[in-house]
Amino acid sequence: MQLLRSIGFFHGNILLFCVTTGAGIFVSPKGVLKYSSLNIAVSLSIWAACAVLTIISALSLAELGTTFPRSGAPYYFLKRSLGSFVAFLSLWIKFFMYPLGIATQSLIISTYIIQPFYTRCPAPELPKKCLALAILWSLGLLNTRGVLTVAWFQTISVLMKITILCFISLTGIVLLGIGKKENVAKFENSFDAELPGASQIAEALLQGLFAYSGTSILINIAGEIKNPGENIPKALITVLPMVAVVYVLVNISYLAVLTPQEIISADAVAVTWMDKVIPSMQWVISFGISTSIVSNICCTVLSASRLLYTASQEGQLPLIFSMLNNYFSPTVAITQIIILASCLIIASDLINLIKYSGLATWVLRGLYMIGLLKLRYQDPNLPRPYKVRLPFVFGSIAISLFLILTPMIHSPKVEYIYGFIFIFSGLLGYRLHVHLNQRSVCFDKITCYLQLLFNVSPPEDQDERISTGKKHLEEIFL
DSSP: OOOOOOBOHHHHHHHHHHHHSSTHHHHTHHHHHHHTTTOHHHHHHHHHHHHHHHHHHHHHHHHHHHHSOSBTHHHHHHHHHHOHHHHHHHHHHHHHHHHHHHHHHHHHHHHHHHGGGOTTSOOOHHHHHHHHHHHHHHHHHHHTTOHHHHHHHHHHHHHHHHHHHHHHHHHHHHHHHHTOHHHHGGGTTGGGSOOOOHHHHHHHHHHHHHTTTTTTHHHHBGGGBSSHHHHHHHHHHHHHHHHHHHHHHHHHHHHHHSOHHHHHTOSSHHHHHHHHHOGGGHHHHHHHHHHHHHHHHHHHHHHHHHHHHHHHHTTSSOGGGGOBOTTSOOHHHHHHHHHHHHHHHHTGGGGGGGGGHHHHHHHHHHHHHHHHHHHHHHOTTSOOSSOOOHHHHHHHHHHHHHHHHHHHHHSOOHHHHHHHHHHHTHHHHHHHHHHOOTTOHHHHHHHHHHHHHHTOBOOGGGHHHHHTSSSOGGGTTO
């Protein structure tokens, strides 16, 4: 039993489009415009730049998934290139980042669904948390049915997303084509506005790149993609430019209807936009945002469970996380992620910690590129079905350094210190891991009981590792 390669080019495109076009395009325009000093031309340029940077970064990361075509490829790549400690550090960061992101998105979607029933006051916390937990566990159960089931679910979701994004884009084009003064005036002499500084541009890029988050989904599930050496780069080249065009058109539509001041004062720009265009159809955009977040949560759970699966195979997490159910899905890893996210939903004050994880994301991306260069030098004859050009690699490193260092130098904040403390606290976790004896009889018994409870079996490539231990797992009960 092992993870199946059941995702082809079509479903790979669907997963990539779904996870990339999340809630960010409905919310991020506010932050981009704010840090662009309300300069419309700079704001649209930032969105175009974010598209270019995302494509460069994604194509650079693609070499990881094609060289080591297995689930959790970035983690395995770091262990192979930079050693066990750096790999454990990435595991440490993502072990907390994934549940934080999932919990935050679950609370956002429950707010969008419940708020219409409380028109004159904020929605109570208890119903929001209960609905968030119900959505979270439903998506967890969906993930236990296998990656192909998730892909079909995303196919339905992507049709709704495309419909809503095309409606917003075409409406903006029509309004500009009609040539009404109030729609066109904002674009006249747009370069005459105040220009932002370097620190503000970095902040604006971070806001825009949030809308492109999730582009590594195919690399994280490379072990379940058919012909990954060909399908991963093709999917990235096909989907990301299309998403970039849609994002620019959507932002033009926002600016054609709303003033920059209205955009930065809106909690959800798309909802405010619809309220101006067709007020009676405002619920459609709310439904679209909810659908986007649901599909993102589903893909995030998928990526997170594959990380735990691979870390378990490499001996940095308990063996039970790499065991599969009848649908070839790591049920225990999925359950662990859902439980952690559920705890954060219940204690929602902790959700604020997610703002400290943005720094960690770009630290990891920089480490991936350094590891890629090191492996190119150490093992030049390693088979590489797809080999990214070196300017893309150095460009990705430069992007990471710019986004990390520029805000810290020009506008230092205490959040950056907390971010680094969180990242390097993984050193303590690694020392504990090294001294933890995972092969104790007590630990093996717990593994066996959980194996029976979840009805899971070790994958084929783990059979030898299990049987060469101090005892066979089947003998522990004897």
